[in-house]
Amino acid sequence: GAGVSQSPSNKVTEKGKDVELRCDPISGHTALYWYRQSLGQGLEFLIYFQGNSAPDKSGLPSDRFSAERTGGSVSTLTIQRTQQEDSAVYLCASSLDGKSSYNEQFFGPGTRLTVL
Amino acid sequence: KQEVTQIPAALSVPEGENLVLNCSFTDSAIYNLQWFRQDPGKGLTSLLLIQSSQREQTSGRLNASLDKSSGRSTLYIAASQPGDSATYLCAVVTGANSKLTFGKGITLSVRP
Numbered sequence: 521g522a523g524v525s526q527s528p529s530n531k532v533t534e535k536g537k538d539v540e541l542r543c544d545p546i547s548g549h550t551a552l553y554w555y556r557q558s559l560g561q562g563l564e565f566l567i568y569f570q571g572n573s574a575p576d577k578s579g580l581p582s583d584r585f586s587a588e589r590t591g592g593s594v595s596t597l598t599i600q601r602t603q604q605e606d607s608a609v610y611l612c613a614s615s616l617d618g619k620s621s622y623n624e625q626f627f628g629p630g631t632r633l634t635v636l
Numbered sequence: 637k638q639e640v641t642q643i644p645a646a647l648s649v650p651e652g653e654n655l656v657l658n659c660s661f662t663d664s665a666i667y668n669l670q671w672f673r674q675d676p677g678k679g680l681t682s683l684l685l686i687q688s689s690q691r692e693q694t695s696g697r698l699n700a701s702l703d704k705s706s707g708r709s710t711l712y713i714a715a716s717q718p719g720d721s722a723t724y725l726c727a728v729v730t731g732a733n734s735k736l737t738f739g740k741g742i743t744l745s746v747r748p
Contacts, residue, residue, distance in 0.1 A: 524679075553735060553736075562740040562741070563736075563738035564738075565736065568733050568734070611679060611680065613680075613736075620734070622667055622688075622729075624670065624685045625670070625734075625736060626682060628679055
């Protein structure tokens, strides 16, 4: 079926506004990951979902960041009171089952967030 | 804490050359290692996945090797083409939650 999809592809917002980023994983994949790619920092892990629960949120940079996943499928990453340092590409990935660390992760095209 | 290093950061080669991209990681207790390709403004495309028990994987002109004990992997590209120009990222899974730790990538330019 289709790969991982993300929306929007680009988002420009003003400092202080809230934004929501969406990820649709590959159908049947129970594990979902959010990563952030920013200049100079490379790709960094944010949060991991297994089903609807998030056993690892260790990469979320501040309490302005939150994520949820419903129905074991779509996930939303929310950034409240955006700051300029939040500008980055946010990438979502899914894998068949996160409880097995041997599974391949498949990435979406990303959402480019620009905070003015 | 796992750290992944890719050196050099950029590489320029003439078309047709065989080349090797290097990746090193500090914690050898990995579950697997993935090589990705990223084109400008795009997401990541998975190229090869090597499980910790494997030594190498091949796909077309690409061959990736893994030496877990020394913390190294190489991506070999045979007969490079201008279409191979992209950033190549190496990433490993170390923990049970299967999150990836990435290197900063090598930006490859293949000159016609």
